[in-house]
Amino acid sequence: MTALSARTLGGHAAPGRWMLDAVSTTSGRRLLGRDDELRSLFGHLDEVGTRGCAIGLLGEPGVGKSALQAEAVQHARSLGFTVLTARGSQSETHLPFASLHQVLRPLLHRADRLPAMQRDALLACFAMGESVEVNPFFTFLAVLELLVDLAARTPVLVCLDDLHWMDQPSIDALAFVARRITGERVVVLCTSRPAPLPFADAHTVEWTQLRGIDEASAAALLDARAPRLTPAMRDRVLAQARGNPLALVEFATALESGRYTWTELDDDLPMTTRLERAFAARAEHLDPAVRAILTVAAVDDGDDVGDVLAAAQILHGAPLDRAAAQPAFEHGLLTVVGERYHIAHPLVGSALRQAMPPATRQRAHEALARVLAAHPDRAVWHRASSVSGRDERIAAELEQAAGNAQRRGAIASAAAWLERAAALSPDPRSQAARLLSAAELGYQLGRFGQVEQIKAQVTGMTLRPRDRSRLAWLEGVFHDGSTGEPAEVRHLVDMARQATEGQDVELAMQLLVGAARRVWWRDPGAPLRHEIVLAARQVDVPGDDPRLLAIYALSESHEQGPLVIERLARWPADAGGRPDLAGLLGIAAFCTGDFRRAVAFLSTPVQELRAQGRMSLLAEALAIRAWAEIYLGTFDAARSADEAMRLADETGQSLWAATARIAVALIDGVGTGWDTRHDLLSEAQHVALRTPNAASSLLAGVQLARGIAELGANRHEQAYSELRRVFQPADPAFQRMQQVWALGYLADAAVHTGRHAEARSTLAAMERIAGTSPATGSIIALEYSRAVLADAASAEELFRTAMDGASSGLPWHRARAELAYGSWLRRQRRAVESRESLRAARAAFEAVGARTWAQRADQELRATGERGWRPTSSPRERLSPQETQIAELAAQGLSNREIGQRLFLSHRTVSTHLYRIFPKLGIVSRNQLADALQSRDGA
Numbered sequence: 001m002t003a004l005s006a007r008t009l010g011g012h013a014a015p016g017r018w019m020l021d022a023v024s025t026t027s028g029r030r031l032l033g034r035d036d037e038l039r040s041l042f043g044h045l046d047e048v049g050t051r052g053c054a055i056g057l058l059g060e061p062g063v064g065k066s067a068l069q070a071e072a073v074q075h076a077r078s079l080g081f082t083v084l085t086a087r088g089s090q091s092e093t094h095l096p097f098a099s100l101h102q103v104l105r106p107l108l109h110r111a112d113r114l115p116a117m118q119r120d121a122l123l124a125c126f127a128m129g130e131s132v133e134v135n136p137f138f139t140f141l142a143v144l145e146l147l148v149d150l151a152a153r154t155p156v157l158v159c160l161d162d163l164h165w166m167d168q169p170s171i172d173a174l175a176f177v178a179r180r181i182t183g184e185r186v187v188v189l190c191t192s193r194p195a196p197l198p199f200a201d202a203h204t205v206e207w208t209q210l211r212g213i214d215e216a217s218a219a220a221l222l223d224a225r226a227p228r229l230t231p232a233m234r235d236r237v238l239a240q241a242r243g244n245p246l247a248l249v250e251f252a253t254a255l256e257s258g259r260y261t262w263t264e265l266d267d268d269l270p271m272t273t274r275l276e277r278a279f280a281a282r283a284e285h286l287d288p289a290v291r292a293i294l295t296v297a298a299v300d301d302g303d304d305v306g307d308v309l310a311a312a313q314i315l316h317g318a319p320l321d322r323a324a325a326q327p328a329f330e331h332g333l334l335t336v337v338g339e340r341y342h343i344a345h346p347l348v349g350s351a352l353r354q355a356m357p358p359a360t361r362q363r364a365h366e367a368l369a370r371v372l373a374a375h376p377d378r379a380v381w382h383r384a385s386s387v388s389g390r391d392e393r394i395a396a397e398l399e400q401a402a403g404n405a406q407r408r409g410a411i412a413s414a415a416a417w418l419e420r421a422a423a424l425s426p427d428p429r430s431q432a433a434r435l436l437s438a439a440e441l442g443y444q445l446g447r448f449g450q451v452e453q454i455k456a457q458v459t460g461m462t463l464r465p466r467d468r469s470r471l472a473w474l475e476g477v478f479h480d481g482s483t484g485e486p487a488e489v490r491h492l493v494d495m496a497r498q499a500t501e502g503q504d505v506e507l508a509m510q511l512l513v514g515a516a517r518r519v520w521w522r523d524p525g526a527p528l529r530h531e532i533v534l535a536a537r538q539v540d541v542p543g544d545d546p547r548l549l550a551i552y553a554l555s556e557s558h559e560q561g562p563l564v565i566e567r568l569a570r571w572p573a574d575a576g577g578r579p580d581l582a583g584l585l586g587i588a589a590f591c592t593g594d595f596r597r598a599v600a601f602l603s604t605p606v607q608e609l610r611a612q613g614r615m616s617l618l619a620e621a622l623a624i625r626a627w628a629e630i631y632l633g634t635f636d637a638a639r640s641a642d643e644a645m646r647l648a649d650e651t652g653q654s655l656w657a658a659t660a661r662i663a664v665a666l667i668d669g670v671g672t673g674w675d676t677r678h679d680l681l682s683e684a685q686h687v688a689l690r691t692p693n694a695a696s697s698l699l700a701g702v703q704l705a706r707g708i709a710e711l712g713a714n715r716h717e718q719a720y721s722e723l724r725r726v727f728q729p730a731d732p733a734f735q736r737m738q739q740v741w742a743l744g745y746l747a748d749a750a751v752h753t754g755r756h757a758e759a760r761s762t763l764a765a766m767e768r769i770a771g772t773s774p775a776t777g778s779i780i781a782l783e784y785s786r787a788v789l790a791d792a793a794s795a796e797e798l799f800r801t802a803m804d805g806a807s808s809g810l811p812w813h814r815a816r817a818e819l820a821y822g823s824w825l826r827r828q829r830r831a832v833e834s835r836e837s838l839r840a841a842r843a844a845f846e847a848v849g850a851r852t853w854a855q856r857a858d859q860e861l862r863a864t865g866e867r868g869w870r871p872t873s874s875p876r877e878r879l880s881p882q883e884t885q886i887a888e889l890a891a892q893g894l895s896n897r898e899i900g901q902r903l904f905l906s907h908r909t910v911s912t913h914l915y916r917i918f919p920k921l922g923i924v925s926r927n928q929l930a931d932a933l934q935s936r937d938g939a
Contacts, residue, residue, distance in 0.1 A: 031064065031067055031068065031071060032213055032217035032218075032220060032221050032245070033213030033214050033216075033217030033218070033243075034064060034067070034068060034071075034213065037057075037068055037208065037210070038068065038071060040208070041055070041068060041071070041072045041075075041189070042072070042075050044187055045072065045075055045076050045079060045081070045155075045157065045187060046079070048081075048155045048185050048186070048187050049155070049185060051182055051183070052151075052181035052182055052183065052184040052185060052186040052187060053181070053182070053187055053188075053206065054178035054179075054181065054187075054188040054190070054204060054205045054206065055187070055188070055189055055190070055205060055206045055207075055208070056163070056189070056190035056191070056192060056205040056206065056207045056208065057069065057189075057190070057191045057192070057207075057208055057210055058191075058192055058193070058194045058207050058208065058209045058210065059191075059193070059194065059209065059210035059211070060193065060194070060244065060272070061193070061246065061272055061275060061345075061346065061347050062244045062245060062246025062250075062275060062347070063210045063211070063212060063243075063244050063245070063246075064210055064213070064245050064246075065161075065191035065192075065210060066161055066191060067245065068191075068210075069159055069161060069189055069191055072157070072159075072189055073085075073157065073159060076155075076157040076187075079155070080154055080155065081154060081155045081156060081157045082150060082153075082154045082155070082156050082157070083156075083157045083159060084103050084104070084107070084147075084156065084157070084158050084159070085102065085103070085158075085159040085160075085161070086100070086102035086103045086159070086160055086161070086166070086170075087099075087102070087161040087162055087342065088160075088161065088162035088163055088165030088166035088346075089162070089165055089301070089342075089343065089346070089349070090165050090346065090349060090350065091298070091299055091300060091301045091349065092165070092166075092167060092301045092302075093165060093166070093167050093168075093416075094167065094301070094381055094413060094416050094417070094420075095167055095301050095378065095381075095413070096125070096167055096169045096170075096405050096408060096410030096412075096413035096414075097125045097126060097139075097167065097169050097170055097173070097408070097410060098166075098170065098301070099160070099166035099167055099170035099171075099174075100125070100143065100169070100170040100173050100174065101126055103143075103158060103160075103170075103174075104146065107146045107150065108126075108128075110146060110149070110150075111123060111142070111146070113149070114145055114146070115897060115901065117138050117901075118138050118139075118141055118142035118145060118901075119142065120138075121134040121135065121136075121138035121139040121142060121409065122138075122139050122142035122143070122146075124139075124407075124408050124409070125139045125169070125408045125409050125410065127408065134407070134408060134409045135409060135612055135613040135614065136169065136173070136409035136410070136411065136613075137176070137613035137614070137615055137904065138409075138613045139173060139409050140172070140173045140176035140177065140904075141176075141900070141901065141904060141906075143173050143174075143176070143177055144176065144177050144180055144181075144905075144906045145900075145906055145907065147177060147181075147184070147186055148184045148186065148906040148907075148908045148909070149908075151184050151185040151186050151908075152185075152908065155185040155186070156185065156186045156187070157186075157187050157189060158177075158186065158187070158188045158189070159189050160174060160188065160189070160190045160191070161191050162191060162192070162346055163190045163191060163192040163198045164192045164193045164198050165346060166198070167410075167412075167413060168412030168413065168416075169409070169410040169411075169412055169413055171198050171199065172412065174188065175199045175204050176650075176904075178199075178204050178205060179204055179650065180904075180905060180906065180909065183908075183909050183912045183913075184906065184908060184909065188205070190205055194209065211243065212241070212242050212243020212244050212245075213243045213245060214243065215238075215243070217243075218238055218241065218243050218245075218248055219238065221245060221248055221249070222234065222237060222238060222241075222248045222249075222252055225248070225249050225252060225253075226249075226252030226253065229252055233252075237251045237252050240274070246275065246345075247274070247275055250275055250278040250279070251274070251278060253278075254278040254281050272347065272350075275347050275351075276347050276350055276351035276354060277351070279333070279345070279347055279348045279351040279352075280351040280352070280354070282331050282332070282333060283331075283333060283351075283352060283355070284355075286327055286328070286331070287327075288316065289312075289316055289318070289320055289324045290324065290325065290327045290328050292312040292313075292315045292316035292320070293308060293309065293312040293320065293324065293325045293328055293334075294328055294333060294334070294352055295312070295315065295352065295356055295360060295364045296308050296311045296312045296315060296364050296367065296368065297328075297334060297341065297343060297349075297352075298343065298349045298352035298353050298356070298364075299353065299361060299364050299365055299368065299382075299385070300368060301378060301381070301382075302372075302378070303340045303341055303342060304340070305322065305325075305336060305339050305341045306339065307368070307371050307372065308325075308341065309321065309322065309324075309325065310371045311364065311367035311368045311370070312367070314367035314370060314371070315363055315364055332344050333348050333352075358388070361385075362385065362386045362387070362388065363386070365383070365385040365386040366382070366383070366386035368382040369382035369383040376401070377401040377404055377405070380394065380397040380398055380401050381398070381401070381417075381420070383397070384397075384398055384420055384421075387424070390423075390424050390425060390426040391426070392424075392425065392426050392427070392430070395421040395422075395424040395425045395426075395430070395434070396421075398417050398418070398420050398421035398424065399417070399418060399421045399434060401417050402414040402415075402417035402418045402421065402437075405417060406441070411441050411444055411445055412441075412445055412447075414441055415438040415439075415441040415442050415445070415447075415450070416438075418434050418435070418437050418438035418441070419434075419435065419438045419454075422434035422435045422438065428461055428462040429462050429463065429467070431461070432458050432461045432462065432463050432464075432467055433467050435454050435458050436454070436458060436467055436470045436471060436474070438450075438454055439451045439454040439455060439458075439474055440470070440474070442454065443474065444616070445652075447652075451474060455471065455474055458471055459471070465498065465502065466499075466502075466507060468495065469495040469496075469498065469499055469504075469507050469511060470507075472491055472492055472495045472511065473492070473495075473510060473511055473514050485524075486524040486525070486528055488518070489515050489518050489519060489524055489528055489532070490528060490531070492511050492512070492514055492515040492518075493511075493512070493515055493528075493531055493532055493535050495511050496508045496509075496511040496512045496515070496535050496539075497535055497538070499511060500538055500539050500540075503540075505539055505540060505541060508539050509536075509539060509541065509545075509547040509548075509551075512532060512535055512536050512539070512547075512551050513547055513550060513551055513554075513584075515532050515551075515555075516532055516550065516551040516554035516555045517554055519554065519555055520554040520555075520557075520591065520697065521695045521696065521697050521698075522695065522696050523696070523734075523735075523736055529555045529556055530555075530556065530559075532551060532555045533551065533552060533555050533556055533560065536548055536551045536552070536555075543567065544567040544571070546571075546575065546581040546582075546585045546588065547584055549564050549567055549568065549584070549585065549588040550584040550585075550587045550588045550591075552564050552588070553587065553588040553590075553591035553592045554587070554588075554591050557591050557592055557593075557736065557737040558736070558737070558740075558769050558770060558771065558773065560592075561592040561593070561773045561775055561778075562771075562772065562773060562774060564588050564589075564592050564594075565589075565592055565594050565597075565773075565774055565775060568585060568588060568589055568594060568597055568601075571585055571601075573597075573601060573603070573604065574604045575601065575604060579604050579605040579607075579608035579609065580605070582601045582602070582604040582605050583601070583602065583605040583617075583621060585597075585601040586598050586599075586601035586602035586605070586621070586624065586625070586628075587624065589601055589628075590602075590624055590628050591737060592773070592775050593631075593737065593740070593741060593773065593776060593777030593778050594774075594776060594777075595628040595629075595631050595632045595775075595776050595777055596632065598624070598625070598628035599625055599628045599629060599632070599637075602624060602625040602628065603625065605617070605621045606618065606621050606622060606625060609621060610902050613904075615647050615650065615651050615904065616647075616651040616653060618647055619644050619647035619648040619651060619653055619656050619657075619660070620644075620648075620653070620656050622640050622641070622643055622644035622647070622660070623641065623644040623645075623648065623656050623659045623660045623663065624659075625640065626638045626640050626641035626644060626660065626663045627641075627659070627663055627701075630663055630666060630667070631741055631777050632776070632810055632812075632813075633810050633811065633812025633813050633848065634810075634812070634848075635667050635670055635671065635812070635848060635849060635850070636848065636849060636876070638663060638667055639667065639881040639884060639885075640881075640885070641660045641663035641664050641667065641881075642660070642664055642880075642881035642882065643881070643882070643885065643903070644656065644659075644660035644663075645657055645660035645661055645663075645664055647904075648660055654687050655687065655695065655698070657687070658683070658684035658687040658688060658695075658698050659684075659697075659698065659701065661680040661681070661683055661684040662680070662681060662684045662698065662701040662702055662704075662705050663701075664680055664881075665678040665680040665681045665684075665705050665709075666701075666704065666705035666708060666709075668709075669705055669706075669708055669709030669712060669852070670708060670712060670849075670850045670852065670853065671849050671851055671852070671877075672851055672852065673709060673712050673713050673851075673852040674709055675713070677706070678705070678706075678709070681702050681705055681706065684698060684701070684702055685698075685699065685702050688702070688732075689732075696732060696733060696734055696735045697735050697738065699725075699732050699733035699735075700726045700733045700734070700735035700742070701738070702733070703722050703723060703725050703726050703733045703742075704723065704726065704738070704741075704742050704745065706719075706722040707719045707720075707722040707723035707742070707745050707746070707749065708745055709852075710722060711745060711748055711749060712850075712852035712853055712856065713852065714856060714859070716748075716749050716752035716753050717749075717753050719745070719748075719749040720746065720749035720750060720753050720755065723742055723745055723746040723749055726738060726739045726742050727739045727742075727746065727762055736769075739766070740766050740770055740777065740778050740781055740782075741777045741778075741781055742781075743762070743766050743781040743782070743784075743785050744780065744781045744784040744785050744788075744816070746759060746762065747759050747763065747784065747785040747788045747789050748788060748816075748820065750789070751788050751789065751820075756789060759785075759789055760789050763782075763785045763786065763789055766781070766782065766785075767782060770782060776806055779805065779806040780805075780806045780807055780810070780813050783798075783801055783802040783806060783807070783817075784802050784807070784813070784816065784820070786798050786801075786802070787799040787801065787802040787817065787820065787821070788820045788824075792828070795824060799817065799820070799821040799824065802817040802820075802821075803817040803818060803821065811844045811847060811848050812844070812845075812848050812850065814844060815840070815841045815844035815845050815848070815850075815853070815857075816841070816853075818837040818838070818841035818844065819837070819838065819841035819845075819853070819856065819857050821834075821837045822834040822835070822836075822837035822838035822841060822857070822860055822861075823838075823860050825837065826838075826860060826863060826864055831863075831864040831865065832864070834860070834864055835861060835864055835866055838857050838860050838861045838864070839857075839861065841853075841857040842854050842857035842858055842861065842869065845857060846871065846872065849874065849876075849877065851871065854871065855871075875920065875921040875922065875932050875933070876933055878920040878921070879917060879920060879921075882903070882913070883913055883916070883920075885903060886899055886903070886910055886913045886914065886917065887914075887917050887921070887929055887933060888933065889902065889903075890910075890914060890926055890929055891926075891929035891930040895907075896908075896910040896911050896914070897910075914926070921933070
C-alpha cells in the first residue's frame with residue numbers, strides 16, 4: 001500500500017474532494033473502506049444496457065456520498081456514458097427549476113425536437129419562452145424525452161448531489177423521470193442527507209445508507225493527510241471523526257494550523273456543527289475583500305462569478321476583480337469552472353452564513369438585489385431578505401413572483417414565495433390570506449404536512465370572512481372528507497350559509513361539495529345529511545347545476561336519487577364541453593347508481609385531464625370510472641384502475657390509490673381468483689383504518705372484493721361472512737349505498753349457505769331503502785336478489801325478469817342470472833333444461849374474462865352430466881393492464897409519441913412495450929393489433 005496523494009488547491013484539500021484520495025492496489029484505484037458500495041454502484045452502471053435504475057446514497061455530511069458519486073462518474077465515463085450533473089444549494093431552494101436547469105443545460109439545444117406542448121412547457125419553466133401558464137407534467141415529460149433520446153446514442157448517468165437542497169419543482173421533475181427509466185439506458189444517482197427523504201415516495205429511488213469508514217481505513221486516511229499529528233491528537237481526531245472521512249481531514253488540518261482548539265472538538269456538539277466551525281476557521285483570517293466575496297457567495301442563489309464580484313464590490317465599497325477571489329479558491333472555499341462558481345462544500349456555505357452578523361447578511365442580499373435587477377423574481381427574493389421588518393410593497397412583489405412561478409408550473413416554489421410574502425405582510429388579514437393561498441397550493445401538490453402546518457399557523461389569526469371559509473374548507477380536505485366528524489361537517493355547512501348570505505355562490509358551493517364528500521365516506525346520520533341538502537337549496541343556482549346534483553347524490557343518494565337521475569338526463573355526455581362539470585355529473589351519477597351515465601360523463605374529463613397533464617385529478621376520475629365499470633361488470637374496461645393506482649401513488653393521493661387498489665384486486669378475483677387475502681386489499685384496508693373515523697366506503701369495497709373472490713372459488717361461507725359486514729350499521733365497513741349494490745352477491749352466498757330467511761329480511765330492507773329508484777345498480781341488485789331468494793312457485797318468473805331486465809345488456813350480470821337460474825333448474829331436477837342457461841353463462845363469463853366464474857358454471861354443467869369443455873384464452877390475457885392500454889392506443893393508429901404523452905411515458909418506453917407485446921399476441925406489426933385484441937382464440 002502506497003501513500004495517499006491528495007488533490008489540493010493552494011495547499012489545502014478542497015472540501016468534499018478527499019474522495020479522490022485513492023490507494024494503489026493490484027486491482028487499481030478504490031476508495032478507502034468503500035469496496036462494497038463501489039461494487040454495487042459499478043454493477044448498476046454495467047447493467048444499464050438491460051435496465052435503467054434510480055439509486056441514492058444517504059448519509060451525514062462528509063461521510064463520502066459525493067466521493068462515491070465522483071468515482072461512479074469516472075467509471076461511467078470510462079464506459080462511454082454521457083454524464084449530466086446538478087448540485088443542490090441551500091441558497092437556491094426557493095428558485096424554481098434551478099437544479100433541473102443544471103442537469104439539462106447541455107441538452108437545451110435539443111428542445112426544438114420535442115413535441116410543441118412539451119417544448120413550450122420546458123422552456124417556460126426556465127423563463128426562456130412565452131410567459132404562459134404551463135402544466136408541470138408536460139415539463140416532466142419533456143425532461144424524460146430529452147434523456148431517453150440521448151440514451152438512444154449513449155447511456156446516460158444523471159448525478160444529483162445534495163438532493164435535499166434542490167428546489168422542489170426540480171425534485172418533482174426528477175422523481176417523475178426516476179419512476180420511468182426502468183427500460184431505458186439511464187441511471188439516476190442521488191446523494192442526500194437521511195431525513196427527511198427528498199422524494200415523497202420512498203420507492204422512487206433504491207436508497208443505500210452510508211456509515212463511517214472502518215477504523216483501519218480511517219487511520220490510513222488520517223496518517224496520509226496529517227502525518228505530523230501527535231499520538232494524542234491523532235487518537236482524539238479518530239475518536240471525534242467516527243469514520244467520517246471529511247471530518248478526519250478537516251479536524252486534522254484545522255488542528256495543525258492552530259486555528260482550531262480542543263474545546264471546539266467537544267463531544268456534545270453535533271458533527272455538522274464541528275465541521276462548520278472547522279470551515280469557518282479557514283475564512284476568519286482572510287482579508288476584507290475576500291470575505292466580502294465569500295459573504296455574497298454564501299447567500300447567492302446563482303452561480304455567475306460576475307454577479308458575485310459585482311455585489312461584493314458594492315458590499316466592500318471598492319473595486320474588485322477576479323484576482324481578488326483567488327484566496328477563496330486556494331483555501332478550498334470556492335471552486336470555479338469558466339464563469340461558473342460553486343461553494344466547495346455545503347457546510348462551507350452554512351459555516352459562512354452562521355458566522356456573519358445579521359446586518360452583514362442583509363447588506364449582502366441588498367447588493368445582490370441591485371445586481372440582479374434584470375431578473376426581477378430573484379431580485380425581489382433578495383430584497384425580501386434584506387429587510388428586518390414587514391414591508392407590504394415587497395410582500396406584494398413576492399406575491400406577484402409566486403404567480404409567475406405558478407404559471408411556469410412551479411407550484412411548490414409559488415407556495416414558498418407566498419409564505420415569504422405572508423411573513424412580510426404588515427396587515428394580519430393579508431398575512432393570513434397569503435398563507436391560505438400557500439396552503440391551497442400545498443393541497444394541489446398533496447403536501448399534507450405543509451398544509452397542516454399552515455392551518456395551525458392561521459388558526460387564531462385575524463381572518464376576513466371569506467378566508468375563514470377557505471380555512472374551513474381545508475379541514476380534512478386531504479382525505480376527501482373521510483375524516484369528517486359531524487361537528488366538522490356542520491361547521492362547513494354554517495360557513496356555506498354565511499357565504500350564501502354574502503352572495504358568494506362559488507365559495508358556498510365549494511364548501512357544500514366538501515361537506516357532501518365527507519358524509520359519503522362516513523355517514524354522520526340522516527339529520528346532518530339533510531341539513532347539507534337544505535343549505536344547497538338556498539344557494540342561487542339552477543336546479544340542474546352539476547355541483548348541486550353532486551351534493552344531492554353524495555348526501556342523500558337514495559332520497560334524492562330519482563330527482564338527480566331525472567336532471568342528469570338533461571345534460572349531454574360532454575357536459576357542453578366543460579370537463580369540470582362533466583366530472584361533477586359523473587360523481588352524481590355514480591353515487592346514485594346510474595353507472596352507464598357515470599361512465600359516459602367521466603370519460604370526458606378523463607380525456608381532457610390527459611390532454612392537460614393533470615395527473616392528480618386524472619387519478620381520481622379514472623378510479624371512479626373504473627368502479628362504475630366494475631358495477632356494470634365491464635371488467636376489461638375497468639382495467640384503467642391499474643393506471644389510476646399508479647398515478648395516485650405518484651401524486652401522493654393515498655385514498656384514491658387505495659380505491660384503485662381495491663378495484664384491481666376485485667378484477668383479479670373475477671379473472672383468475674386468489675386463495676389468500678390479496679396484498680392490494682391489505683394495503684387499502686391499512687389506509688382506511690389509519691384514517692381517523694375509518695373510511696367506510698373503502699372498507700366496503702374491500703369486503704365486496706373479498707366476497708366476490710370467495711364466491712368465484714365456491715367458498716360460500718367465507719363469502720357470506722365477508723359481505724355481511726357491509727350491511728351492519730355498527731361495522732366500519734357499512735356504507736349506505738354500496739350495501740344495495742352488494743346485495744346480489746350477498747344473496748348468492750346466502751342461498752348456498754342456507755341463510756334464505758336472513759337474506760330475505762335484508763332484501764326487504766334494501767327494497768325500502770331503494771324505493772322506486774331508476775338507477776341501474778339498484779335495479780340489477782334487487783331483480784337478481786328477488787330471483788335467487790324466491791320460493792319455488794315464483795322463482796322462474798323472477799329469474800326471467802332478472803335475465804331480461806336491467807341485466808340484459810350487461811353480459812356479466814346476465815351471466816350471473818343465467819348461472820343462478822341454471823343452478824336452480826338443476827336443483828329442481830330439471831337437469832336437461834338447465835344446460836342451456838349454464839352453457840350461456842359459461843360462454844359469457846369466458847367472454848368477459850371471468851375465468852373463475854366460467855369454471856363455476858362448468859362445474860354446474862358437469863353436475864348435469866355434461867363434459868368436454870375446454871377453456872379458451874384471449875391473447876389479451878397475456879398482457880399487463882399497461883400493455884393492454886398501449887396496444888389499444890396503437891391499434892387506434894396513435895404514434896408512440898402520442899401514446900407516451902397520453903400515458904406519461906417516453907416514446908421509447910412505448911416502443912419497448914410494443915416490442916414485447918407483439919410476440920405475446922403472435923403478431924409482427926401494428927396493423928395486426930386490432931384483430932389480435934379482438935380475438936379470443938389464443939392458438
